[in-house]
Amino acid sequence: MAHDGIDACLFTSIHNINYYSGFLYCSFGRPYGLLVTHDTSTSISANIDFGQPHRRTFGNNLVYTDWQKDNFYGGVRELLQDPIKQAGTGGRALRLGIEEDHLTIERRSKLLNGVPEAADNLVDMGGPTMQMRMLKSAEEIKLITEGARIADLGGAACVEALQPGVSEYEVALHSTQTMVKEIAKAYPDVELMDTWTWFQSGPENTDGAHNPVTSRRVQNGDILSLNCFPMIAGYYTALERTLFMGDCSSEHRKIWEVNLEVYNRGLELIRPGARCCDIAKELNSIYEAHGMLQYRTFGYGHSFGTLSHYYGREAGLELREDITTELKPGMVVSIEPMLTLPLEHKAAGGYREHDILVVTKDGAENITSFPVGPERNVVDRVMM
Secondary structure: OOOOOOOEEEEOOHHHHHHHHOOOOOOOOOOOEEEEEOOOEEEEEEHHHOOHHHHHOOOEEEEEOOOOOOHHHHHHHHHOHHHHHHHHHOOOOOOEEEOOOOOOHHHHHHHHHHOHHHOOOEEEOHHHHHHHHHOOOHHHHHHHHHHHHHHHHHHHHHHHHOOOOOEHHHHHHHHHHHHHHHHHHHOOOOOOOOOEEEEEEHHHHOOOOOOOOOOOEOOOOOEEEEEEEOEEOOEEOOEEEEEEEOOOOHHHHHHHHHHHHHHHHHHHHOOOOOEHHHHHHHHHHHHHHOOOHHHEOOOOOEEOEEOOOOOOOOHHHEOOOOOOOEOOOOOEEEEOOEEEEOOOOOOOEEEEOEEEEEEOOOOEEEOOOOOOOHHHHEEOOOOO
16 A cells, blocks of 8 residues: 555455455445544444454454444445545545455445545555465464365265265265364364365266356266365365276376376475466466367366355465465465366266465465375265
C-alpha cells in the first residue's frame, strides 16, 4: 500500500479476509469485508453473525444491520473517513484497493455510490495479494504439515471402511469423522468446518477430479479414487490416491503405472528455480511417449494455503503450461497427475495420485506419507 500510494484496501473474498484477519465468513448472500488502512484493520460483518466475527478477527470488527438497504457500504464509508480526509487534504482522490476478481459489477457500482471519492481510483489488489499468499510463513507450513498428517489418517480410515458392497458415502463419512475428530484434538480452539471426503468408485464416478460422493456400492474389481480434505482455519490440505477393490487387471495396472511414472518424476522436479511451465512440459513428454497425453485431464499441481473447493485459488502457482512462476523456498505445491480413460477403454476410469511438497532451499520436502501404487493400494477383502 505504501509503495503504490494506496490509502486503504477493501478485501471482500473469503480467502483474503481469512488470510489477513483469521475470520472465515459465511455469506448467505450478504457482503462481507475487511477494510485495511495504514493504521487499522477492521472486518465488516452482518448482524446475523453477532459476536462470532469479532471473536475471530485479528483487529477490529464493525457490524452492519439489514434495517436499511446497502448498510454494508455505509459501514465501508464510515471506516474510510480518515483516509478520505487525508486524501482530500492533499488535493487528490482516494486510492482504494479492491479485488477485481471477486467484486461483482453490481457491488462495484454500489461501492462507488457509497464512496464516490474513489471513482476512477480503484486499484486491483487481487494479483499482488495472491503473490504474497504464495510464499508461506513457518507457521503456515507447520499448519499445512499437520493438515497433511490428518489427511493421511483420513485415507487410512477410507481403507478401513472399504469392502465390497459398502456405499461411497459410508466410506466418506468414516473418513471425514476421523479427520474432524483429529482436528478437534490437535486444535481445540479452532472452528470445525468444511472438512470433507470425496470417495468415488467405478469408471464413471472416478472420471472427474471433483465428482461428488454417491450411494453407489463398491464392487470387486472397481477402480477407486480416495480424496481426503481436512480444513483447518480455512487452510486446505489434501490426499488423493488411486485404489482397486480386490483385483486390478493387467490393463488397469499398465495405465496406473504410467501415471505413477509421471507422479514420481514430478516429485523429482519440484525444487527452487524450476518454472511451473517447464515442469508441465516435461511431464507432458512422459505421457506423450506412452501415447497417453490425450487422456490427461488438468495441470500437474497447485499451491496450498487459504483456499477451498468453493473459495480461493492461487492461480499463479499452478503446474501448467501457461504459468511461468519460478518455485521459491517457502512455496507449497502438490504433484497430482491424473489420467481419465473413456468407458470404451478396457482400463476405463480416473487415475490420480496427490502429494504435498514444501519447497526448501535445496529441494523439497514431501509431507504426504500415505502409501502409493499397486503393491499397497489393491485392497483385498471379501464382502461382509
